[in-house]
Amino acid sequence: MDLIIRLFNRYLSKDRDVANRLRPIIGFTPRRIQLFKMAFYHRSMNNDSPKKMSNERLEFLGDAILSTIVAEYLFKKYPNKDEGFLTKMRSKIVKRQTLNEIADKMGLDVILSEYSLGKLSSSMLGNAFEALIGAVYIEFGYEKTKNYVIKNILMKYLDIKDLESKDDNHKSQLLEWCQKNGKEISFVTLSKFKLDKRDCFKVAVVIDGKEMATAEDFNKKSAEQNASLKVVAILDIL
Amino acid sequence: MDLIIRLFNRYLSKDRDVANRLRPIIGFTPRRIQLFKMAFYHRSMNNDSPKKMSNERLEFLGDAILSTIVAEYLFKKYPNKDEGFLTKMRSKIVKRQTLNEIADKMGLDVILSEYSLGKLSSSMLGNAFEALIGAVYIEFGYEKTKNYVIKNILMKYLDIKDLESKDDNHKSQLLEWCQKNGKEISFVTLSKFKLDKRDCFKVAVVIDGKEMATAEDFNKKSAEQNASLKVVAILDIL
Structure with missing residues (x-):
């Protein structure tokens, strides 16, 4: 007890x-x-x-x-x-x-x-x-x-x-990271099409010849930012 | 009026x-x-x-x-x-x-x-x-x-x-998609390390020679599933 x-x-x-x-x-x-x-x-x-x-x-x-x-x-x-x-x-x-x-x-x-x-x-x-x-x-x-x-x-x-x-320019973050790590990066416009009667762009981020991610948006800059954000997440850069 | x-x-x-x-x-x-x-x-x-x-x-x-x-x-x-x-x-x-x-x-x-x-x-x-x-x-x-x-x-x-x-086997979803679309896919173990005294694996999904995503987990199968889920999201397969 x-x-x-x-x-x-x-x-x-x-x-x-x-x-x-x-x-x-x-x-x-x-x-x-x-x-x-x-x-x-x-x-x-x-x-x-x-x-x-x-x-x-x-x-x-x-x-x-x-x-x-x-x-x-x-x-x-x-x-x-x-x-x-x-x-x-x-x-x-x-x-x-x-x-x-x-x-x-x-x-x-x-x-x-x-x-x-x-x-x-x-x-x-x-x-x-x-x-x-x-x-x-x-x-x-x-x-x-x-x-x-x-x-x-x-x-x-x-x-x-x-x-x-605080910096939320993912494209520039990615460019900086690639330069630091000796990687070659390019942004490729894969297609341009119409969505709700407006131009829409699909772009890809390519690093050392590998397509890392794609994104779509009504303007190319935003599509590049969105695709960069995906790559930043994949590479766990932030 | x-x-x-x-x-x-x-x-x-x-x-x-x-x-x-x-x-x-x-x-x-x-x-x-x-x-x-x-x-x-x-x-x-x-x-x-x-x-x-x-x-x-x-x-x-x-x-x-x-x-x-x-x-x-x-x-x-x-x-x-x-x-x-x-x-x-x-x-x-x-x-x-x-x-x-x-x-x-x-x-x-x-x-x-x-x-x-x-x-x-x-x-x-x-x-x-x-x-x-x-x-x-x-x-x-x-x-x-x-x-x-x-x-x-x-x-x-x-x-x-x-x-x-419902199927949540992302690896098999990915394998199926690759077969349908004539892509070559492989799962590569990039490293094995210790986390909290336990073995941990980092694996990559590689499609047509391109590393698409990586993931880590305490067992290889889970790491492969996690990496597959990322690729399924990137490729917008589901």
């Missing part, structure tokens, strides 16, 4: 411990402690446990929630900007590198390193951040999570003005 | 008309008629009007909302499935082809054709559907939109069981 009480107390204090560590980082005391602990379990940490003991499902949910919160935030913040601008701004915010940075600024590495056996990778940080958003959503629902993310994360850790002006 | 009243009545009746046509399709009478009309404006329909007279911003918002609703629906429906399964199921549901089919089943083509000058393309249907979800969200907020989408759209127009078993 004594042992049971001791184990029970240890279990309780461990949970209290997690809650205490999370509070200053996330700004509130979570009710569903097990859920919030789950957000920090990377699959590499428990090779032998069943699949559901990892933060990947929560990450899947959190990734979607975060993406929508950011979409709505931008939709309202920029009532006169077109969809292309909104899409670019969102991808600047939700891209892996930015999420890793936010997670780092929040101090999630402290929590994560307690559960981790090996070395922390930066992507584990961003993943844990998304999983945390998933846990917050399950705890509070959409509206409260939205307010929480906007006030306590976006406004606190992101410089939106700075992101606006 | 008479003219003003006539114009006013015409304007009113037009709005009433839109509401009347929308009601049987979306299942409720929208309050913000202008917003719901906007959901059906394709940018090709108004070359001369300002940019905001198109459904693209609403489509951006609706795409995010829909994606999150589907993510949450799957997260709850399949409590024991891993993130890979959830991601695949979601992409089967929110991919262009499925959205175009849903929009067609809903009868959005009837509304869309009234605003369209040229021929309706199937992607205009899917886009209008997403824009409509954006409008529903602005009208009702997240919770009501979620219930609406699940009950009136997902449960009504999708056979989830059928989607589960």
Whole structure:
């Protein structure tokens, strides 16, 4: 009986411990402690446990929630900007590198390193951040999570003005990368056709003689940018 | 004065008309008629009007909302499935082809054709559907939109069981496509390395001697599937 009480107390204090560590980082005391602990379990940490003991499902949910919160935030913040601008701004915010940075600024590495056996990778940080958003959503629902993310994360850790002006010229990023790495790049117009009575262009990005990606748009410059964006993603340059 | 009243009545009746046509399709009478009309404006329909007279911003918002609703629906429906399964199921549901089919089943083509000058393309249907979800969200907020989408759209127009078993073997899809189109395809293991103390593989899909995409995973088969999925997207095969 004594042992049971001791184990029970240890279990309780461990949970209290997690809650205490999370509070200053996330700004509130979570009710569903097990859920919030789950957000920090990377699959590499428990090779032998069943699949559901990892933060990947929560990450899947959190990734979607975060993406929508950011979409709505931008939709309202920029009532006169077109969809292309909104899409670019969102991808600047939700891209892996930015999420890793936010997670780092929040101090999630402290929590994560307690559960981790090996070395922390930066992507584990961003993943844990998304999983945390998933846990917050399950705890509070959409509206409260939205307010929480906007006030306590976006406004606190992101410089939106700075992101606006950040380079989103994917063609020039790609040209620069090719020059650095001694690759030969060219943009080829594959076809010109009519869509909804307007001229439309299909272009390809060719690197060292290999067609890497194609894209279509109503003007050649945009098609080149879109195709470049695909290649930037494929080559994982950003 | 008479003219003003006539114009006013015409304007009113037009709005009433839109509401009347929308009601049987979306299942409720929208309050913000202008917003719901906007959901059906394709940018090709108004070359001369300002940019905001198109459904693209609403489509951006609706795409995010829909994606999150589907993510949450799957997260709850399949409590024991891993993130890979959830991601695949979601992409089967929110991919262009499925959205175009849903929009067609809903009868959005009837509304869309009234605003369209040229021929309706199937992607205009899917886009209008997403824009409509954006409008529903602005009208009702997240919770009501979620219930609406699940009950009136997902449960009504999708056979989830059928989607589960639908082919998601991207490697075999790619092999089949290459055979049909006389292309030579091979899967090349570029490197094997350690990640979190586990073996990790980087593989490339090579078509007619061109490296099309690469992917990494803890086993070769998954890496090949992931790389194939990228190529399927690049080549727009599905």
